Amino acid sequence: MIPRIYIPGDSGALALGAEKVAKAVRAELAERGIEAKIVRNGSRGAYFLEPMVEVATANGRVAYGPVKPSDVKSLFDCGFLTGGHHKRWLGAPDKIPFLARQTRLTFARCGVTDPLSLDHYKAHGGLNGLQNAVAMKPADIVKQVTESGLRGRGGAGFPTGIKWKTVLDTSAERKYIVCNADEGDSGTFADRMIMEGDPFVLIEGMAIAGIATGATKGFIYIRSEYPHVVVVMQKAVEIARKAGVLGVNVLGSANSFDMEVRVGAGAYVCGEETALLDSLEGKRGQVRAKPPLPAHKGLFGKPTVINNVISLASVPVIMDKGAAFYKDFGMGRSRGTIPIQIAGNVKYPGLYEAAFGMTLGEIVDDIGGGTATGRPVKAVQVGGPLGAYFPRALFDTPFDYEAFAAKDGLIGHAGIVVFDDSADMLKQARFAMEFCAIESCGKCTPCRIGSTRGVEVLDRLAQNIEPEKQIALVTDLCNTMKFGSLCALGGFTPYPVMSALNHFPDDFRPTPVAEAAE
Numbered sequence: 001m002i003p004r005i006y007i008p009g010d011s012g013a014l015a016l017g018a019e020k021v022a023k024a025v026r027a028e029l030a031e032r033g034i035e036a037k038i039v040r041n042g043s044r045g046a047y048f049l050e051p052m053v054e055v056a057t058a059n060g061r062v063a064y065g066p067v068k069p070s071d072v073k074s075l076f077d078c079g080f081l082t083g084g085h086h087k088r089w090l091g092a093p094d095k096i097p098f099l100a101r102q103t104r105l106t107f108a109r110c111g112v113t114d115p116l117s118l119d120h121y122k123a124h125g126g127l128n129g130l131q132n133a134v135a136m137k138p139a140d141i142v143k144q145v146t147e148s149g150l151r152g153r154g155g156a157g158f159p160t161g162i163k164w165k166t167v168l169d170t171s172a173e174r175k176y177i178v179c180n181a182d183e184g185d186s187g188t189f190a191d192r193m194i195m196e197g198d199p200f201v202l203i204e205g206m207a208i209a210g211i212a213t214g215a216t217k218g219f220i221y222i223r224s225e226y227p228h229v230v231v232v233m234q235k236a237v238e239i240a241r242k243a244g245v246l247g248v249n250v251l252g253s254a255n256s257f258d259m260e261v262r263v264g265a266g267a268y269v270c271g272e273e274t275a276l277l278d279s280l281e282g283k284r285g286q287v288r289a290k291p292p293l294p295a296h297k298g299l300f301g302k303p304t305v306i307n308n309v310i311s312l313a314s315v316p317v318i319m320d321k322g323a324a325f326y327k328d329f330g331m332g333r334s335r336g337t338i339p340i341q342i343a344g345n346v347k348y349p350g351l352y353e354a355a356f357g358m359t360l361g362e363i364v365d366d367i368g369g370g371t372a373t374g375r376p377v378k379a380v381q382v383g384g385p386l387g388a389y390f391p392r393a394l395f396d397t398p399f400d401y402e403a404f405a406a407k408d409g410l411i412g413h414a415g416i417v418v419f420d421d422s423a424d425m426l427k428q429a430r431f432a433m434e435f436c437a438i439e440s441c442g443k444c445t446p447c448r449i450g451s452t453r454g455v456e457v458l459d460r461l462a463q464n465i466e467p468e469k470q471i472a473l474v475t476d477l478c479n480t481m482k483f484g485s486l487c488a489l490g491g492f493t494p495y496p497v498m499s500a501l502n503h504f505p506d507d508f509r510p511t512p513v514a515e516a517a518e
């Protein structure tokens with residue numbers, strides 16, 4: 001059997017030099033006259049080890065990383081094609097502590113399989129969920145998803161089964177499934193990683209959603225900043241269509257479901273579901289007032305399920321292994337697993353899929369290894385640009401929707417960004433307001449005007465102009481934005497601002513220049 005070498009084609013790995021490594025491996029193979037198959041797999045998500053190259057040996061896969069092009073010659077000299085020892089040797093990938101400690105349900109195949117091989121997908125449990133779904137009544141599929149406890153992974157944590165039931169119960173001659181792949185939150189990359197590393201799992205999840213709700217057409221709305229994802233998803237949709245996974249007879253059944261890939265134009269607000277629908281319809285992405293809910297009147301006025309990539313990609317394992325299996329993981333009302341994305345100033349950045357319930361401290365200190373700079377952790381922003389900054393004093397908060405909400409925070413899309421003690425929280429608060437001002441769709445006043453006024457107030461505070469007055473003003477303004485905004489962009493910007501102010505008050509009272517000089 002010819003040797004198999006796995007070199008990730010994932011954007012994160014490419015950014016770290018995977019393409020150059022692949023080129024060096026190809027050149028070395030040619031020079032040594034060795035025949036081998038190079039598989040461009042996804043990433044397993046341990047980004048501190050990328051580019052992580054793996055070889056299939058008689059004793060299983062052996063990993064090496066992070067591999068530089070200059071390592072390649074010596075890797076061959078050390079016999080890496082049969083798992084030989086080398087300074088980059090990591091051993092069996094699933095024994096690497098960062099990977100071994102995870103509970104991989106949604107990301108089970110990511111980094112393991114060839115992303116565009118449907119045979120590989122099937123050999124690793126792919127399509128079992130869809131196979132079960134085509135033999136079930138729509139209401140029973142919805143029931144299974146509801147009973148699993150799956151909640152939307154895009155940010156709001158709304159129960160997926162309930163959303164699907166609303167669409168199932170709304171009669172219309174046409175219904176749609178829309179996958180939200182806009183992934184605009186800072187520090188997040190789970191959607192990108194799974195679409196590049198295991199695209200069929202999303203296709204399978206969308207097909208199940210279609211069969212469950214009576215929708216025959218799906219759209220994946222991908223952010224323009226993800227060009228590799230667009231290519232992979234388009235290829236995967238074509239392969240799935242040719243193989244009868246999509247089309248008029250899904251897996252040979254009487255169910256029809258097909259989908260298209262669409263690309264966004266770079267607005268953060270187009271991740272908000274109704275602005276996304278406007279954008280998909282070819283309009284400028286602006287938030288729609290609710291009601292009507294998209295489940296009643298969504299894309300082109302038809303009942304529409306709109307779900308995040310990870311929500312949809314988690315459905316196949318639920319339909320394969322059952323609601324009880326999935327529900328068994330997690331805590332409280334947060335069931336199953338969540339792909340936590342650890343980013344920012346952190347020693348071990350990457351994607352870590354785990355059951356809900358780990359504490360923030362475990363994630364940052366144990367899994368993330370603290371800061372990359374080695375300085376003390378000052379704050380962690382959880383849930384993207386609209387998420388709160390948590391100080392070390394809140395590190396005992398378990399990763400659970402309700403526990404975070406109880407501490408004026410949110411899990412959002414489960415991205416966490418770590419900051420060391422050099423971070424200036426007043427600057428971070430200003431950044432949140434400025435971000436809102438730049439990304440506001442302009443539809444409602446508290447967000448459109450409030451965010452710009454917020455920047456001005458925080459600038460005055462930074463200049464130490466009547467600080468107490470500015471603090472009262474920004475608090476009042478945040479209250480107005482929180483309760484008076486039409487969507488969560490304006491409504492949640494107060495979370496990073498107020499958490500920074502409340503948890504790091506010293507940063508908001510800059511030392512007067514004269515005093516500092518004394």
Ligand SMILES: Cc1cc2nc3c(=O)[nH]c(=O)nc-3n(C[C@H](O)[C@H](O)[C@H](O)COP(=O)(O)O)c2cc1C
Binds near residue numbers: 157185309312487
């Ligand atoms: C400003 C803003 C940006 C958002 N961006 C995203 C996004 O990039 N991806 C996403 O899945 N949800 C995003 N959401 C949440 C969506 O509006 C919506 O709740 C989600 O697509 C529903 O899918 P889910 O139930 O599977 O989470 C955003 C919301 C707001 C207010």
Ligand code: SF4
Binds near residue numbers: 440486487
């Ligand atoms: S809160 Fe901001 S983004 Fe949302 S509708 Fe209002 S103006 Fe648009």
